[in-house]
Amino acid sequence: MKEKENWLEVEKNSCLTEEAESLRSVQSCVYDKSGKKILLSASTRSLPIVVRFVNQVFRTKRVPFKFVIEHRKKKAVPASSLAKYFDLLRMMTSLYSRRFYYAPALALFFDCFADHDICHCTLKDPNRPAFNGGLEAAVFNDFVKMLREEGIRVNVTKKMNDWQNAIDENAKRLTRYVDALFERHARLMVVRVDLLYKIACLDEKQIEASKQTMVREDRDDLWFLYGDKEIKFDALETQARFDVKELIEDRKHLFENMRSKPSLFEHMVGYVWRIEWSRIGGYHLHVAFFFDGSKVKKDAWLGDQIGQYWVDVITTGRGIYHNCNRFKAQYGDLWGIGEVNYHDTEKRAKLMRALGYLAKRSQYVYVKPSVKCNLFSTGHMPAQKPAVGRPRKKGREVSA
Structure with missing residues (x-):
């Protein structure tokens, strides 16, 4: 596999902002007793800043500050764009949580921060005297130097290449899978359901x-990062308090039972699923079901039927569901659910963009219950359709 060579390139702000919002939508999501989705506050907005910072640290050799003498006094002045991250460093640490796994470059950032004197700086003024007698700007320069040296020592570039290649393989697999479904079916009915527990x-x-628990956890995580190693931590502490094995068994049960429920799944042609974790709600399942669009029409009804099957049969009353197709308006014009036609390139692009987040959700930050637990998968690749019959006519395939 060819290694990615451009992972250190600075990513577009919009992509990183979307990634941060996607992370927040999962990590801070809870449901009320009526099944309504609620987003609590979460410290994910600093993700784009951390990513851009580590990218610049590893892709350049510049120092953040240089020093001049003014009025017989040493003064720090910006020497590169890295200097602007001095004031942002405290905010960047708000992304840290002992519950998360991080991409190698981000993990290295937090490890080095915890071991470096930078954690003792106020980070409010680069010309403020540091505890060691120098300027805080000099401590920041040394922190960047340490990051680069540790990056070389652990070969962080190769680790990031391997990490990114694995994520890219998920995305490529997803694209091949969905394209293969469209090659066999002129129209797909896409039904998106979140499967949870009451x-x-x-x-x-x-x-x-x-909300108060999350505030306390965020505070404890920061104290731990800044040196208080005595703070207790329970990585499995969630409101839901159930083992992920329960979800894995229910997921297997769901897909194995589809053959015995032809009234519901007879025209299903594929699916994509991902296990997610929220700080309060624990583990849950996101699934996109693909049906033959020439055989089924009522996507919201299908979503409700699948959700109720999860509740009544798979979980025997323990489950609850959220039918995304029933609430299309909240997604605006951004997501291709419902009927998607082979020739409707715009809606197919929206569909792939949304499904792509399921494949690439762990690009920077994720929670994994165990080393051997798969978080993402698709159905079996469909057999290639025989090249017979008349070609599809675009005008008849695109929905109004």
Whole structure:
């Protein structure tokens, strides 16, 4: 496999912002007793800043600050664009959590921060005297130097290449899979359902208590990063309090049972799933089901039927579901759910963009219950359609 050579290139702000929002939509999502989705506050907005910072550290050799003498006094002045991250460093550490796994470059950033004197700086003024008698700007320069030296020592470039290649393989596999489905079917009906557990649904008082819990956890994580190693930590502490093995077994049960439920799954031609984790709700399952669009029409009805099957049969009353097709308006013009036609390139692009987040959700930050637990997969690749019959006519395939 050819290694990616451009992972250190600075990514577009919009892509990183979307990644941060996508992370927030999962990590801070809870459901109330009626099944309504609620987003709590979460410290993900600093993700784009951290990524851009580590990219610049490893792709350049410049120092953040240089020093001049003014009025017989040493003064720090910016020497490169890295200097602007001095004031942002405290904000960048808000992304840290002991619950998360990070891409190698981000993990190295947090490891070095915890071991470096930079964690003792105020980071409010580069010309402020540091505890060691120099300027805080000099400590920041040394922190960047340490990052680069450690990056060379652990070969962070290769690690990032390997990490990114694995994510790219998920994305390529997804693209091949969906394209193969479209080659066999002129129209696909895409039904997106989130499958959860009632124990993870909260009443109003629990939601307010959860907000306070998240604030306390964020504070404890920061204290731990800044040197207080005595703070206790329970990586499995969530409101839901159930083992991910329960979700894995229910997922297997769902897909194995499809053959015995032809009234619902007879015209299903594929699926994509991902296990997600939220800080309060615990583990849950996101699934996109693909049906033959020439055989089924009522996508929202199908979503409700699948969700109710999850509740009544698979989880025997323990489950709950969120039918995304029932709430299309909240996605605006950004997501291709419902009927998607072979020739509708615009809607297919929106579909792939949305599904791509399931494949690439762990690009920078993720939670994995165990080393051997798969978080993402698709159905079996469909057999190639025989090249017979008349070619598809575009005008008849594109929906109004």
